[in-house]
Amino acid sequence: EIDIVAILRSGLSRSGVTVDSACTVSDAVSLASTISYDFVLTDVKMPGGSGMDLYKQLCDVNPVYRRRTVFLTGDVSNPTTIKFLEKEGLMYFSKPFDFDLMERYLKETALS
Secondary structure, rough: HHHHHHHHHHHHOOOOOOOOOOOOHHHHHHHHHOOOOOEEEEEEEEOEEEHHHHHHHHHOOOOOHHEEEEEEEEOOOOOOHHHHHHHOOEEEEEOOHHHHHHHHHHHHHOOO
């Protein structure tokens, strides 16, 4: 969602974080193939695929993304989504998400 991307980009940039954005799975995989990111924030639902597709492709590009991918989702009532996130041990934030909590998680996790 373009509005959420803009909010995240603005908020994280103000915190001193360098932010790239991609609105499709293929664009995100292309970026991650050339740049190693500390984190990838993705929605479960995306144009041209899903966040789960993105996660799998990112892990093929570089296995470090297994612990660097964070999901944002409004799909927490979908058992398939929750099963996937829990099976993979992935962090996720439900929409509407608490930006401060997410930002704190990213900072604390990056420091550990």
